[in-house]
Amino acid sequence: MSEMQIGIDFGTSTTFLASREGRTGSPQLQPLGENTSWLPSVIAVVERGRPISTEIIQESENGTSPVQRVKVRLDSRPEAPLNVTVVAASEGSGETIAEILVFDQNNWDEDQFVDLQGFSADTNIVPELDTSVEIAEQTSETIEILLGDDATAHSNPSEIIRSIKSHIYSDELQSSYSGSAIDLTSTEQVDGLITELFLHLRSIATRREFNKFEQGQVFLSCPAVWEAKHRRRLVEIAKDAGLNCSVSNIIDEPIAAGVSWIWNEFIQTGTYPGGKTIVFDCGGGTLDIAILEVDNTSAREPIISVLSSNGSYGNAGDDYDDEIFKRLEAQYNHLTTQEEKILLKQCAKRLKEALSSADEATDFLGQGYPDPIRFSQEDLKECSLHLFEASKNVILGAMRLAKVREVGFNFGKVMKLSFGDLSEEYDQILFAGGMSQSPALQQYILGALGAGVVKVIDRGVGSSEESIVHGLTYAKDILDTLNLDRPAISFFARYEDKNGNFINEDLLYEAFTPLFHHNDLAQQLFNIGKRYDLRAAEGLQYSPKAGQDYSVTIFCQSLDGINLPLVQRGEVGDAAKGVSVKLKRKVGGETDGSFKLNADGTLHVVGQTKMGFRVVRWPSIGSGMEVEKAMVVVEDLRRFGEYPFDGWE
Secondary structure (H helix, E strand, C coil): CCCEEEEEEECCCEEEEEEEECCCCCCEECCCCCCCCCEECCEEEEECCCEEEEEEEEECCCCCCCEEEEEEEECCCCCCCEEEEEEEEECCCCCEEEEEEEECCCCCCCCEEEECCCCCCCCCEEEEEEEEECCHHHHHHHEEEEECHHHHCCCCHHHEECCCCHHHHCCCCCCCCCCCCCCCCCHHHHHHHHHHHHHHHHHHHHHCCCCCCCCEEEEEEECCCCCHHHHHHHHHHHHHCCCCCCHHHEEEHHHHHHHHHHHHHHHHHCCCCCEEEEEEEECCCEEEEEEEEEECCCCCCCEEEEEEEEEEECCCHHHHHHHHHHHHHHHCCCCCCHHHHHHHHHHHHHHHHHCCCCCEEEEEEECCEEEEEEEEHHHHHHHHHHHHHHHHHHHHHHHHHHHHCCCCCCHHHHHHCCHHHHHCCCCEEEEECCHHHCHHHHHHHHHHHCCCCEEECCCCCCCHHHHHHHHHHHHHHHHHHEEECCCCEEEEEEEEECCCCEEEEEEEECCCCCCCCCCCHHHHHHCCEEEEEECCCCCCCCCCCCCCEEEEEEEEEECCCCEEEEEECCCCHHHCCCEEEEEECCCCCCCCEEEEEECCCEEEEECCCEEEEEECCECCCCCCCCCCCCCEEEEEHHHCCCCCCCCCC
16 A cells, blocks of 8 residues: 555644645645635634623612622533632722632522622722632533634634644734633643644544545644744644654645645646745745745756745734734724724734735624725735835845855855845745735735746645645655755764763754844844854763863754764765864863854864864755765865865854
C-alpha cells in the first residue's frame, strides 16, 4: 500500500484537511464543515449555571421606606451546588457588604436577594460576584465546549473564542472572549481547547469515512514567525489528539502555499515554473511572506530555495476587521450598547469577507435592525491604507533579506536599493490566504511592485485558502530538495579540556530563530546574523583555569534530537566530528571566543585561530542534510575571495 500523506492547515480562522496517496497521487480535500470544506477554528465556552443578573432594585413593604437589594439569578440548572458570593461596595461611603447565596438543582430558577439596607442612600453601588462550586471535581460540568460550526452559531458573542491559534505565539493578544471560565493566558487551558478542536476534526472526518490517520504522517502548517518552541507546542497538542506528527513535519504556511502552486503548475502544464516568486499570504491572524527561487533545470524535480520568509502578527484579517469596525462605529454612532457594538464588529468581518470578491458589499446588523450597511473597496482602502503600507514594508524586508543570502553581498549597496530596484529581480507574485484576495490590497501591492511582476494563480485548488493544505500533502516529496532560508537545526558548542575530557555543552542557536530583528521587518538588515560568546562553564570537574588551553566543537542537532556534525565537503566516515577550534581561558569573565551565524549561510568560529565556513545550503526540515544523511555539509570560506579572515568581529 502506498504511503498516505495527510495535511492539516490549522489556520487562525479556518482549518482544512487533505490527503494524498503515493508520489503520483493528487491532493484530496476532505470536507469538514456543515456547508463548507473547512472547519471554523472557533471555540465557544458556554458557562452553565452562572449568575446573569446583578440588578439593583428598590422595594418597600407595608408603606416602609424603600430598601435597595441586589437581585441574583442563574441562567440554567447547575450540575452541582453553586456558592455565589455577592460583594457590594458603595463608591460614596466606602461601605461594603458580602453575602453568600447558594443555588442548587431545586432553587436555581428562583431569584435570590441581598439586602443593602445597611448602606446610606447612595445610588453608586457596584455589586461583584464570585462563583464557586461546592464539589470541586464537578467544576468542568458547569461549562460546555462548542466547536467549529456549533461555536460559530452560538448566540452569546462574549463566550466565543476566535483566533485561538494566535495564543500559541503570545498570551498577550487581544480576544473578543470575555467569559470567566477560561484563562487565555494559561498554556494548559489554551492547549486543551485546541486539542479538543483537533479531536473534533478527527471525529468529523471519521464519520465521513475518512479513516486514514493511522496510514500515514500528518504534516502541519505554521506562521513564518513561529520559532522552535511554538512548533514543539503545536506538535504536542497534535499528539495529544492522537495525530501521527513530529516537529520535522511542520512547514511554514507561505512555503506550503508556494509548493502547492509549483506542483500544480507542473500537473497542469508538464513544466515546473522557474524564477523568483513572492508568496503573499495574508490570513486571519498573520501576514506571511516567502521569497522562493525555483531551479527547474533538473530533469526530475525542481530545487526550491526559500530565499527568505517573514511574518508579522498584525497587517492581517483581524486587523482589517478592526479598521472597518472603527469606520462603521463612527458612521453609525447611534449604536451605543455593548450588544450593538458586538453585532457591528461581526458585521465588519462579514463585509470584509464579501469584499474579497465584490466591489461593494451590503450587510445587516441583525434582527430588529432593518437598515442596510454598505462598504466598498474604496472605503476599505481609505480606512486600511496604513495596513497596505505596512504590508509593503514586510515585502521590502523579505526582499532585502533575500539579497543577504547571496554570497558576497554588499551591505551598503543593499540598503540603498529601493523597493522598485529590488522588485526588478522578481517574476511573479502568488496571493494566498483569505485577506490576500482583496482587490484593493492586490492592486496596491501590484502597483508598488511594477509591471514586471505578474500575478499568478494556483490552478490546482478550488480557492486560495486551500493552497496551504495542498502544499502540505506534497511536503514529504520535496523536503530533500528544499533549501530553507534559516536553519531548521540548532547549533551547539561542546567544550573539552586539552586531554579530551568533556566539560559541558551549550545551546547557541535554536532552530528557526530569525537571523534578523523581527520587530522591524523593513530594516532587518541592521541585524543580519547571530553572534554568540564561546566560554566553557566554570566550577566543573574539567573546567579550565586561567591561561589553560581547551577546545570547542560546533555541531548541529535536529529538533527531533538527532546529532548532525558540521563537516567539510569531502570528509567522510567517523573522521567528520564537527568544526573545532582551540580556546584559551581568559581572566575576568571575558569571552574566550565567538561563533557567528550569518543569514547568508556563513559561519565564523573565532578562538586562538579563526575558521570560516559556508553551509552549502540550509538543510531541509525532513532529512536534515544536503547529500549525506548524517551531516551538514560546509565549504571553507577561503574558497570565496569576498570573505577575508580579518574583520569578522
